[in-house]
Amino acid sequence: MPLEIRSLSKTLGDFQLRNVSLTIKDSEYFIILGQSGAGKTILLETIAGIHRPDTGRIFLDGTDITDTPARHRHIGMVYQDYMLFPHLNVEKNIGFGLKQLGEPGEIIRNAVEEISALLGIKHLLERNPETLSGGEQQRVAIARALIIRPRVLLLDEPLSALDAITRRKMRTELSRLPSLTGVSVIHITHHAEDLISLGHRSAVMDEGSVIQVGNPDEIFQNPQTPFVAAFTGMENLFSGIARESHEGKIIRVGTVRIHAITPLTGPVFFGIRSEDLIFSREILKSSARNVLKATVTKIRIMGSLAWVMVDCGICLTGVLTVQSLFELEIDDGDVVYITFKASAVTVFPDENGTGKKGIIS
């Protein structure tokens, strides 16, 4: 277990970390997901030893490194805009870490060539950083961080500054880093898609706190707060009042009644994923508990998928294939039926709700 963070807090200007605890395993690709300004970069910089935490401790391989200066931590850092030293060429940039150790030139040269070959940038060694493309700069920055053989590699929004094609390519390459070099990677991002394609495990951060930790599936299937749900792309989020009834648990939003499976009563948030909505022209006879009559308000076709917005007292967004859209002949203003299972409704407690709050379990 290389890295353990215990109740870390840090205030720096407008940014804050609040009681962050995380454990990153050996050769793990760990993703921290959160909006810009959620304190992610400060978390990385505090782990790297740039900032001293106000409270909390950091352990690397069981040793307390909270007071160890950055240069003795063996934690590599790659920023979003790479921060390649503009006055040094690629070779000197990559070799920087070994030069600090006073290694002889030949050893540095060999190590630089080895790591560059691994990352496919051997042909760039004589170039200056400003002549490189975004993807190339990133590879150089990763090589520069890896040459000191760090236990942990910190990546700050590594894919955000890249074009779509390079991003896809880099994502594959990044995912290989732990198995290739044995390093544990902490990757911070605000793109939920990075989580699906890269992460072994992940933490979601909001306003400086860690809200949920788990593997990507858990976070997508079972978001623990509306924030996580919204962040992982749950389109339909509402607040309502949950009540026990003879039909089971019912959540009311205005005049709409939604069947759900939840131990919560009182004010709640709930969400339904777009792909869980079934569209039909007639009422469907099925085991699904929720059938709502709705009017189509908007259709947006993107590639082979169609996003259909309907009004059934609340506005829902569903997704279906373009083929189904044409087969059902759904058009703006049409009346359709929306069907979804009670178990497709994810319910979260509304902690600021004014109604009666109670958790029965």
Added chain:
Amino acid sequence: MCFSGIIPPEHNEINILCSVHMKRIFRVLSFSWFKGSLIFLSGALIFFFCLVFAGLILWPEPRALFEALASEEIRFAIELSLITSLISTMLCAAIALPVAYALSRYQFVSSRLMGLIISLPLSLPPLVAGIALLIFFGPSVFGQLIQATGIDIVYTTSAIIIAQFFVNVPYLIRVMRSAFDSVNPRYEYVARTLGASEPGVFFQVSLPMSKQALLAGLTITWSKAMGEFGAVLMLAGATKMKTETLPIALYLNISTGDLDMAIASATILLAISVGTLVIFEYFFGSRRIL
């Protein structure tokens, strides 16, 4: 389409074209009147400048000017100015670099106030700085103390260096501070994670990344030191062939009415200024650092 009944379309189009055209002509005319007068004014000013400077160089007989330039007194002044200005520039660099870095990077008590105090000599007339230095190294307690140890500052060559240093160091601190400010601290963070010590970060990252500003700042500092008059006059005095830098030579010779000698030193100072400017434009022309 709906107006076609009221105005014939082709007619309408011509009307619009005409009025647009007229407006454009008016605009160009009125604009060029304004533009023209501004350009004329700029040209007149530049012509005036050139006339004044050319007049200075062309005033003495060329032979008299060359003789004055070759005279022992002017050669002494050139040598003294070069030596003192180079030493004071090096001293400025040795002090300004660490101080500018501290002010730029570290948050310490009253670093704002310190910045203000350091900048004070910038807005002060050099004469005032000079007389303050004279009191400090002369009759003050500190002055008495160092005189007791046998070190003489006032009216010596060292005084020239001290005066030049005192007037110029705030300026170099300013330049270097803004240069360090413009280096993203994340470069230094990365260097630290790669194992660089604090001095290592300074010498391998922050300083090389500010190299342009440093060269520019040193060039200007040196050129200012060559021309420093007020503070030098106060602290080092104006003794012929002793504390006689180029500006002091100019002053001494104009006082005794030796116009050729005065113009000779003025010509050298002018040449240095032009040279500095050219070097500066050549190296840093595209970036307005100062």
